Amino acid sequence: MGIHSMSTLPHSRLVLVTGAAQGIGAGVARYLAARGYRVAAADLKEAACRDTVAGLPGDGHSAWAMDISDERSVDGTYAAIEAAHGPVSALVCAAGILILHDGERRLIADTSLEEWELTHAVNTRGTFLCTRAFVRARRDTPVEHGRVVTFSSCAAQLGGYRSSSAYISSKAAVLGYTKALARETAAMGITVNGIAPGLIDTAMLRLSLADGQEAAAAANIPLGRLGQPDDIAATIAFLLSPEAGYLTGTMTDVNGGYRMQ
Numbered sequence: 233m234g235i236h237s238m239s240t241l242p243h244s245r246l247v248l249v250t251g252a253a254q255g256i257g258a259g260v261a262r263y264l265a266a267r268g269y270r271v272a273a274a275d276l277k278e279a280a281c282r283d284t285v286a287g288l289p290g291d292g293h294s295a296w297a298m299d300i301s302d303e304r305s306v307d308g309t310y311a312a313i314e315a316a317h318g319p320v321s322a323l324v325c326a327a328g329i330l331i332l333h334d335g336e337r338r339l340i341a342d343t344s345l346e347e348w349e350l351t352h353a354v355n356t357r358g359t360f361l362c363t364r365a366f367v368r369a370r371r372d373t374p375v376e377h378g379r380v381v382t383f384s385s386c387a388a389q390l391g392g393y394r395s396s397s398a399y400i401s402s403k404a405a406v407l408g409y410t411k412a413l414a415r416e417t418a419a420m421g422i423t424v425n426g427i428a429p430g431l432i433d434t435a436m437l438r439l440s441l442a443d444g445q446e447a448a449a450a451a452n453i454p455l456g457r458l459g460q461p462d463d464i465a466a467t468i469a470f471l472l473s474p475e476a477g478y479l480t481g482t483m484t485d486v487n488g489g490y491r492m493q
């Protein structure tokens with residue numbers, strides 16, 4: 233089949249954002265919708281996802297219940313999205329979990345197999361399943377400027393500075409997977425890049441940041457503040473653009489200097 237051509241960019245481009253019910257995913261959905269993308273917003277939390285979509289500027293947006301750790305849910309929902317809205321041009325894999333216990337991270341000796349498996353099922357398997365659905369669809373129906381953005385974490389790069397080992401391991405896998413996917417899909421004209429956020433002010437960060445600790449956390453960040461979802465969204469908007477077409481297999485640190493290579 234031929235390339236699914238577009239008259240203009242990004243108008244008419246469909247972006248699938250997972251984890252769009254809240255936090256970074258919701259911020260990315262809003263940022264991209266404001267720049268002319270049609271957004272398919274997916275999340276476990278269906279009602280909150282619908283709320284995100286209701287607040288998006290522009291039209292052609294839709295909300296989808298999808299469990300990224302479940303093969304049938306991903307493949308079925310993905311097929312339904314494309315049947316309803318046409319080919320997805322860009323996939324942003326923001327959904328993820330961090331399991332804490334009363335705000336505490338478990339030591340490896342105290343980590344249950346259940347916590348380990350669930351964390352990998354969502355963060356690692358979920359990234360694989362969503363990107364596989366996208367690649368399979370683009371193999372049959374190519375698009376111009378196909379784009380994938382994955383989510384790792386500075387916690388994975390730092391090797392356990394503060395977060396749990398299951399989370400770190402699951403996000404470290406995404407570092408390698410992003411490169412493998414980038415190599416495989418380059419010939420299809422698809423670029424694949426990852427984001428490694430630092431401390432971004434969302435519910436996930438608040439799990440481990442008690443009220444009043446913001447200033448202390450910000451003091452460890454050279455740019456002197458926690459990150460906001462828009463800091464991540466702006467980077468993703470660039471990675472999705474035609475101008476970023478020579479970038480693939482990269483991991484962008486959006487962390488205010490919290491970790492420098």
Ligand SMILES: NC(=O)C1=CN([C@@H]2O[C@H](COP(=O)(O)OP(=O)(O)OC[C@H]3O[C@@H](n4cnc5c(N)ncnc54)[C@H](O)[C@@H]3O)[C@@H](O)[C@H]2O)C=CC1
Nearest residue numbers: 251253255256276299300327328383385429431432434436
């Ligand atoms: N907030 C931060 O400081 C950092 C966040 N990250 C990563 O950024 C991404 C977004 O994080 P936040 O917005 O902060 O988290 P969040 O916890 O606020 O939002 C995550 C979203 O993912 C959804 N989700 C969880 N499991 C799912 C599943 N099985 N299927 C579908 N959706 C599911 C949740 O319902 C939620 O809406 C995650 O991948 C996270 O690991 C990485 C480093 C730091």
Ligand SMILES: CC(C)c1ccc(C(=O)O)c(O)c1O
Nearest residue numbers: 330385386387393394436437
């Ligand atoms: C919210 C995420 C998981 C998080 C939280 C805290 C740190 C840290 O203090 O180093 C991180 O690196 C994170 O990625």
